[in-house]
Amino acid sequence: MKYIVLLFLFVSFKCSLANHCKITRTKTDITCDCSSKNLRRIPLRKIPRETTILNLSGNSLTLVTNNSFEGLGKVHTLYLQSSKITLFEVGAFSGLDSLTYIDLSSNFIEKESLPPGLFRPISKLQYLNIASNLFLISKEYPDRVLQDLTHLQTLSMSGINGAVFGNGFKYLTSLNSLNLDPCSINELQNDTFVSFKGLPILNLNFICRFKKVQPGALAPFQSISSLAIVGSELIRISDLLVVLSSLRDRNMSLIDFSSNYRSRTGADIISSEAFSYLGGVCVKEVILRRNQIGIIQGGSISRMKYKNCLQKFDVSQNNIYGDYQTALEIFKLSVLKVLDFSKQEILGPYKKIKNESFNSEDSKYSLSYSVDLPPSLERLNASGLSIKLSPLANVNFKFGSHVVYVDVNWTPFTNCDGVITGLDNLQFFGMSGFNCKILNPKMISSFKNLQELQSRNANLNIGLQHDVNAIFLKGLEKLRIIDFAGNGLENLNPELLRSQYNSLYSVDLSNNNFDDFPFQITEFKNLSYINLENNKIIDFDEKVTNDLDDLESRVKGHLKIRLDRNLLQCNCKSLIFIKWLFKTKIQLDNGGNYSCGYIDGSKKTTAYALKNIDELTKQCASKFWLITSVCLTLLLIIIIFISSIVYKYRITLQYWYLVIRRRYKIYSKLDEQSDYKYSAFVAYHHDNYRWVCGPLTSFLEGEKKLSLCLHDRDFALGSLIVDNIFEAISQSKKVILIVSKSFLKSTWCEYELDMARMRMFRENKDILIVILVEKIPPEDMPKSLLRIWNNVTCIEAEEYVSEENTPQFQHLFWKRLYQSIIT
Numbered sequence: 172m173k174y175i176v177l178l179f180l181f182v183s184f185k186c187s188l189a190n191h192c193k194i195t196r197t198k199t200d201i202t203c204d205c206s207s208k209n210l211r212r213i214p215l216r217k218i219p220r221e222t223t224i225l226n227l228s229g230n231s232l233t234l235v236t237n238n239s240f241e242g243l244g245k246v247h248t249l250y251l252q253s254s255k256i257t258l259f260e261v262g263a264f265s266g267l268d269s270l271t272y273i274d275l276s277s278n279f280i281e282k283e284s285l286p287p288g289l290f291r292p293i294s295k296l297q298y299l300n301i302a303s304n305l306f307l308i309s310k311e312y313p314d315r316v317l318q319d320l321t322h323l324q325t326l327s328m329s330g331i332n333g334a335v336f337g338n339g340f341k342y343l344t345s346l347n348s349l350n351l352d353p354c355s356i357n358e359l360q361n362d363t364f365v366s367f368k369g370l371p372i373l374n375l376n377f378i379c380r381f382k383k384v385q386p387g388a389l390a391p392f393q394s395i396s397s398l399a400i401v402g403s404e405l406i407r408i409s410d411l412l413v414v415l416s417s418l419r420d421r422n423m424s425l426i427d428f429s430s431n432y433r434s435r436t437g438a439d440i441i442s443s444e445a446f447s448y449l450g451g452v453c454v455k456e457v458i459l460r461r462n463q464i465g466i467i468q469g470g471s472i473s474r475m476k477y478k479n480c481l482q483k484f485d486v487s488q489n490n491i492y493g494d495y496q497t498a499l500e501i502f503k504l505s506v507l508k509v510l511d512f513s514k515q516e517i518l519g520p521y522k523k524i525k526n527e528s529f530n531s532e533d534s535k536y537s538l539s540y541s542v543d544l545p546p547s548l549e550r551l552n553a554s555g556l557s558i559k560l561s562p563l564a565n566v567n568f569k570f571g572s573h574v575v576y577v578d579v580n581w582t583p584f585t586n587c588d589g590v591i592t593g594l595d596n597l598q599f600f601g602m603s604g605f606n607c608k609i610l611n612p613k614m615i616s617s618f619k620n621l622q623e624l625q626s627r628n629a630n631l632n633i634g635l636q637h638d639v640n641a642i643f644l645k646g647l648e649k650l651r652i653i654d655f656a657g658n659g660l661e662n663l664n665p666e667l668l669r670s671q672y673n674s675l676y677s678v679d680l681s682n683n684n685f686d687d688f689p690f691q692i693t694e695f696k697n698l699s700y701i702n703l704e705n706n707k708i709i710d711f712d713e714k715v716t717n718d719l720d721d722l723e724s725r726v727k728g729h730l731k732i733r734l735d736r737n738l739l740q741c742n743c744k745s746l747i748f749i750k751w752l753f754k755t756k757i758q759l760d761n762g763g764n765y766s767c768g769y770i771d772g773s774k775k776t777t778a779y780a781l782k783n784i785d786e787l788t789k790q791c792a793s794k795f796w797l798i799t800s801v802c803l804t805l806l807l808i809i810i811i812f813i814s815s816i817v818y819k820y821r822i823t824l825q826y827w828y829l830v831i832r833r834r835y836k837i838y839s840k841l842d843e844q845s846d847y848k849y850s851a852f853v854a855y856h857h858d859n860y861r862w863v864c865g866p867l868t869s870f871l872e873g874e875k876k877l878s879l880c881l882h883d884r885d886f887a888l889g890s891l892i893v894d895n896i897f898e899a900i901s902q903s904k905k906v907i908l909i910v911s912k913s914f915l916k917s918t919w920c921e922y923e924l925d926m927a928r929m930r931m932f933r934e935n936k937d938i939l940i941v942i943l944v945e946k947i948p949p950e951d952m953p954k955s956l957l958r959i960w961n962n963v964t965c966i967e968a969e970e971y972v973s974e975e976n977t978p979q980f981q982h983l984f985w986k987r988l989y990q991s992i993i994t
């Protein structure tokens with residue numbers, strides 16, 4: 172039972188919490204946020220009495236009744252926008268004694284929704300926003316009900332085309348800002364704002380649809396300081412400037428005429444006369460951004476009455492391609508500090524810039540310019556200009572000593588073969604998008620105070636290759652931030668960053684081609700941010716990770732490194748690296764969790780690899796043994812293979828070896844062709860010794876005077892038998908094999924046979940004479956002999972061998988033998 176009660180209490184508590192407005196307290200304010208809760212009435216009981224800021228926006232209030240805010244006397248700020256309010260009762264705001272700020276925009280309020288006297292209880296109101304309601308329907312401003320607001324300083328409402336600013340506005344005697352946003356007014360006439368005459372209005376913000384303005388339209392605003400007419404899209408600046416004629420000789424802080432002319436094809440030419448309306452006002456800041464201005468006529472600046480007022484001039488995002496003279500006049504603006512003419516987008520028919528392909532000749536004549544800057548200039552933004560393709564020249568800026576910021580990013584100079592001087596105090600230089608394939612290493616070396624260098628996508632990989640002595644950044648000892656992203660870099664000159672060991676804080680090398688950590692880290696004192704995203708890094712070795720950890724402790728835990736989108740590998744080689752990713756105190760993007768090529772060829776993440784690190788380690792160990800054993804087996808197979816080949820062709824190999832060796836011996840010159848040392852080498856088995864050394868020798872040597880080589884007699888003692896056999900065969904005209912069964916069985920038989928065979932092939936001569944001294948069936952003959960049988964002179968001698976003591980040398984056998992030796 173107890174528990175059920177508790178549960179019930181808990182549930183009801185939760186429910187009431189869900190409906191509750193969110194209370195936040197700061198030192199000075201208590202904010203009650205009841206926004207976007209689909210409330211139909213104001214939940215007075217849930218709003219703390221001491222609330223100072225009340226947010227009721229985004230509800231469905233429809234009707235705000237008498238005393239809706241009873242007791243909320245501390246609320247100074249009330250948000251009621253977008254709450255579908257259609258009607259207020261006259262006492263709706265009573266009780267809001269401290270209210271100074273109310274936002275009623277984007278409701279369904281029309282003139283009748285606001286009963287006269289509605290604002291009387293909150294007459295201390297300083298800020299009122301009633302824009303985007305339904306006043307448009309009756310084409311009337313609710314000026315009568317507003318006239319109680321004598322303390323109102325800022326009024327924001329929608330401008331209604333054709334409606335008249337009524338007399339009620341005259342009572343807003345504290346009004347200093349009038350915002351018409353949104354505003355459908357097409358035309359400003361001399362009498363449009365007469366009701367505001369004499370009010371202390373300083374700021375005007377018109378986001379209207381002006382097509383036409385009369386010159387005296389702003390005359391009633393006698394104290395105006397800041398004028399913004401923006402977003403008209405329909406009126407050329409040259410037509411709009413005339414509205415300044417009634418502000419002549421005023422001291423103003425800002426004239427903002429941005430985005431007033433947008434059309435596909437049109438361009439605006441501002442004559443020096445039109446420009447003189449601007450020049451007639453002593454204004455500190457002029458913004459003419461995004462108006463399709465094509466030309467500001469030469470002489471415009473010279474004709475300005477107040478050249479010594481303008482401090483900031485922004486003509487960015489136009490189509491200015493001329494007039495060159497105007498650029499040369501700029502230096503006359505004696506107090507100009509900020510000049511922004513970035514992003515001149517050439518549209519439509521004015522796309523006249525010639526697409527000249529870069530001519531390498533251009534780089535040869537290095538021009539030198541001297542450019543006068545406005546003497547107070549501090550910041551120059553000339554980024555994104557569609558200039559005629561041109562190489563950088565040597566430029567010397569005069570009066571550039573105050574310049575701290577030069578942004579020429581994405582203004583595509585076709586080379587970097589120039590030296591820029593005269594900007595000794597420059598702190599920021601942007602040269603992204605230059606084509607620095609040709610780079611003068613001293614290009615920026617005069618910027619001794621440079622702190623930030625942006626050079627993205629500038630082909631530095633090629634340009635820096637020639638800077639072998641690392642001059643490019645030498646001496647820039649204050650450089651803190653370097654951005655070399657997207658330069659195709661594969662490596663950096665180890666000396667490149669030497670001058671920045673103490674100063675470098677942040678380096679962006681993303682979108683390059685590095686496959687390892689690109690530079691030595693050990694010397695840096697304050698390097699805290701390294702971006703290596705989108706390179707080709709596989710892993711870092713242990714030295715790099717140790718160095719990085721050292722750096723991390725040097726910069727006291729502030730080191731951040733980005734490594735996403737590399738070619739990281741989660742394999743056996745990177746085990747230590749993967750562990751390091753999650754162990755290091757360096758702040759890595761993704762917390763060290765990157766995609767990586769896994770050991771099995773799939774795509775995984777480093778977090779996955781870490782989770783499975785034990786298995787991975789095991790796999791790597793087995794892989795190691797697998798690889799080792801495979802290698803060993805392979806080696807063994809190769810050895811066996813080679814051995815068997817060698818064994819099979821051992822005699823052939825040996826023969827060739829001996830041939831070659833013989834060539835290199837001195838006596839190899841002994842003529843092979845004509846004079847053999849022996850007429851024949853007789854190869855025989857010891858069993859036939861008697862016959863060979865008896866009848867055979869006495870016939871061939873005694874009778875016929877031939878010389879024979881017999882191993883028993885002629886082989887050199889001390890030489891190897893193989894050498895002897897080879898020499899004997901080489902030096903004999905013929906080789907006689909005395910073939911008996913025992914000869915065929917002997918070890919040397921085949922050897923001698925093969926040697927003879929090799930020589931036959933080599934010299935293409937029939938040198939082999941076989942004497943069969945026994946009957947031997949063909950199948951018992953050595954295969955190698957059978958293969959060459961046709962080229963062998965075969966003589967059978969069985970009968971003659973037996974009669975060894977009384978040889979009949981007249982016999983046919985001896986004749987044939989003799990014949991075959993001498994032919």
Ligand SMILES: *[C@@H]1O[C@H](CO)[C@@H](O)[C@H](O)[C@H]1NC(C)=O
Nearest residue numbers: 204206207226227228229250
């Ligand atoms: C009031 O609430 C709306 C809707 O939640 C919110 O957009 C707005 O920022 C809030 N205003 C303030 C000042 O907190």
Ligand SMILES: *[C@@H]1O[C@H](CO)[C@@H](O)[C@H](O)[C@H]1NC(C)=O
Nearest residue numbers: 236237238260261262263265
């Ligand atoms: C609201 O209060 C006013 C007086 O402050 C009164 O005249 C009016 O009748 C009241 N409206 C309603 C609906 O109570």
Ligand SMILES: *[C@@H]1O[C@H](CO)[C@@H](O)[C@H](O)[C@H]1NC(C)=O
Nearest residue numbers: 360361385386387388390417
């Ligand atoms: C508007 O006022 C200017 C002087 O401020 C005057 O020259 C011009 O004629 C006036 N235009 C009309 C239509 O009254």
Ligand SMILES: *[C@@H]1O[C@H](CO)[C@@H](O)[C@H](O)[C@H]1NC(C)=O
Nearest residue numbers: 394418419420421422423453
């Ligand atoms: C503008 O300011 C200058 C000096 O700050 C002052 O001398 C001059 O009177 C001012 N002009 C107007 C119209 O207020």
Ligand SMILES: *[C@@H]1O[C@H](CO)[C@@H](O)[C@H](O)[C@H]1NC(C)=O
Nearest residue numbers: 522524525526527528529557
């Ligand atoms: C300029 O020429 C190059 C090739 O020569 C071409 O790729 C490029 O699109 C051209 N640019 C313009 C703006 O015509």
Ligand SMILES: *[C@@H]1O[C@H](CO)[C@@H](O)[C@H](O)[C@H]1NC(C)=O
Nearest residue numbers: 487513514552553554555578
């Ligand atoms: C310079 O101009 C470009 C383009 O208009 C802009 O993106 C950049 O932020 C500007 N630089 C500064 C410092 O305002």
Ligand SMILES: *[C@@H]1O[C@H](CO)[C@@H](O)[C@H](O)[C@H]1NC(C)=O
Nearest residue numbers: 651673674675676696697698
């Ligand atoms: C390190 O660099 C940061 C950021 O540029 C800077 O605020 C800090 O003073 C530097 N520290 C040292 C010791 O130079």
Ligand SMILES: *[C@@H]1O[C@H](CO)[C@@H](O)[C@H](O)[C@H]1NC(C)=O
Nearest residue numbers: 762764765766776777778779
């Ligand atoms: C690592 O990143 C992948 C993909 O981005 C994600 O699915 C996974 O949950 C992350 N793992 C951890 C531990 O954060």
